[in-house]
Amino acid sequence: MEIGTMIKALQDPMGIPFYPVLFQVLMVLTFALHIMFVNFVLGTSFLSVYGYIKGDDYWKRLSKSMIRATTANISMAILLGVAPLLFVQVVYDPFWYASNMISGAWVMAFILIMMLGYSMVYVFYLKRDSRGGGFAAFGIGALALFILAGIIMHVLGYQLLQPEKWFGWYISGNSIDTSGTALHTFHIPRFLHFMIPSFALTGVFLMLYAWYFKDRADSDKEYLQWVARMGAKMAFVFTAIQAGVGFWWLFSLPLEFKFFVNPFFLVGAGLGVSLLFFLNNAQKDPFKYAVPAVIGAFLTVFGMSYTREALRMTYLRRFDYSIFDYKLNIDLGSTALFLSTFVMGLIIAGYMLTIAYKSGKTTGEYVPSPSIDKWGKISIALLLAWIVVVVSLGVVTSVRNYL
Ligand code: HEM
Known part of the structure; x- marks a missing residue:
């Protein structure tokens, strides 16, 4: 059977209850929020471990605040991960489920990995002041588990785009591999494009943290200056690195996609470059620029998330699939x-x-x-x-x- 026909046969015969554009907009919006909080989790947990190991007064203080922030950020990342999970299952059901089945063991392990990572964050948060100082292992362990969770999500999202390879992944030699224990494909620039912003966005997070506490009567102005400056620098440097990784990803895409002229890509890249210029200006006065920096960062992430969706549409057009052709059953x-x-x-x-x-x-x-x-x-x-x-x-x- 031709792949496009097979995919259509796997769609929900009931159709979808409303126009697909609504699901798409909400999927991209919630994905943008999800990935922003994922980046905060990775960045704040990294800084908390780094500060803990470094151990001087400012770093110790920052480490404590960051691990506290990680506990809230991880809850938000999980909460905001459920929404795109539901939307992707509505409009890309044949792809999402097939990709999940091929690596089923990892999909189930994902839940355990998240639970273990979450618990380790709490152990680090609650026990970090105990004697012995060996609790960094919990912070490092949590960070490693979160990165592993990201790897799993990346593989599921990337396997989804390549139905022409599913058969080869499922059949090995003369036998069918039903174990689901393999992760079949990985695209380094794409993965890095979702990981590097952890440092850029956490830089913006630090600017906001310093701005938020600066007017409190008990605040230490010098410490907050230090945090704000470091945040602005991190945000700028890593946004620049991120732009480089973005071009790496772009040039690694099949040439026939002509993605460099895709309007979504052009808008997304334009937002990214504007953010870079803006963050360069922010170095002068990180407090003043903190709130607009968060808004700018969110707009950029949203633009990039729509670009990611436009790329998915381009990949799947090869199989004559468009969510806009989904059978409608308005409810x-x-x-x-x-x-x-x-x-x-x-x-x-x-x-x-x-x-x-x-x-x-x-x-x-x-x-x-x-x-x-x-x-x-x-x-x-x-x-x-x-x-x-x-x-x-x-x-x-x-x-x-x-x-
Ligand atoms: C800290 C843990 C997590 C990390 C580091 C992480 C990271 C990522 C990354 C990097 C992607 C994009 C992959 C790509 O397109 O190549 C992604 C997508 C996704 N994540 Fe997460 N994630 C985490 C937790 C979660 C949780 C707990 C959920 C669900 C409750 C979730 C739901 C999703 C969904 C549904 C997508 C794909 C959406 C789509 O294809 O439109 N994630 N995640």
């Missing part, structure tokens, strides 16, 4: 529930972030203003209403299925 009810859950999530997450932001700025006890208090009450009411709606829908649907 307004489930789409409305999905979108209202999304908006509700934004309202609730916004409330929690506001509380975290404001309470961290005060040295004493934080008392929320009446409007923030109201926001909190609305968030709880929304959450309760959502639980009632979803549970009722579940019960009604189950009962109707039995009748």
Whole structure:
């Protein structure tokens, strides 16, 4: 059977419940957020280990803050990884599932790797001040496990793009390999393109950290100056390296793709170069540039994430596959529930972030203003209403299925 026909036969016969462009935009947006937090995880955990080993006063302090930040960043990275996982399964289901099956053992190991990595971060965070100083091993172990998790995700995403090779990976000689223990392909420039930004984005993270604490009564201005300057330098140097890696990746792509004239690539690269110039200016006054630097970094990552999606569309066009041809089976009810859950999530997450932001700025006890208090009450009411709606829908649907 021809590959394109086989792929179409593997699609969900029910079709998808809304226009594919919605799933694509949300998939790219949530992937951009996911990869940003992944980069924060890798960068902050690296700095915490480095600072711990280096051991002078400023580095020790920074190491402590960074490992604390890693615990929050890893939760966000996981949370924001689930969303693109669901979207990719909706519009690229034949590819994603096939790639997962070919390396099934690694897909299952991924969960254990994440659990172990997460636990090791906490051991390092809680025990780092104990006597003996041997706890760096936990930080290093966690970092290694997170990189391994990234390798697995990279391989799954890259195997997905090459259905012409699946058969050869699945059949070895005269026998079928159902073990799922092999990772079949790896593309160094592509992988590095997602790893190097860990240092650039963590540089921006440090700028933001220094900016955030600078107005607190108990802050140490000299220490924060040191952090801000180092952050701005890291952000600039690694964005420059990242641009180089980006071109390496571009030139390693099949020439027939003509990807260098792809409009998504041109916009993504334009954003990257603009960020580089901006970060160069930021060296003068990292505090002033901290907030725009985060916005600029996010826009660049979003542009690059869309470029990655445009590249996937280019790879899969060879098999006559486009998500825009997916069979439509419009279901307004489930789409409305999905979108209202999304908006509700934004309202609730916004409330929690506001509380975290404001309470961290005060040295004493934080008392929320009446409007923030109201926001909190609305968030709880929304959450309760959502639980009632979803549970009722579940019960009604189950009962109707039995009748
Ligand atoms: C710290 C651990 C993690 C690291 C270092 C990591 C890293 C990465 C990288 C580098 C990619 C891009 C691969 C490529 O396109 O070549 C990626 C994609 C992805 N990650 Fe993560 N990841 C981590 C955790 C997670 C978790 C826990 C989830 C799910 C809950 C997840 C879900 C995804 C998904 C679904 C994609 C692909 C999205 C798509 O193809 O559009 N990741 N990750």
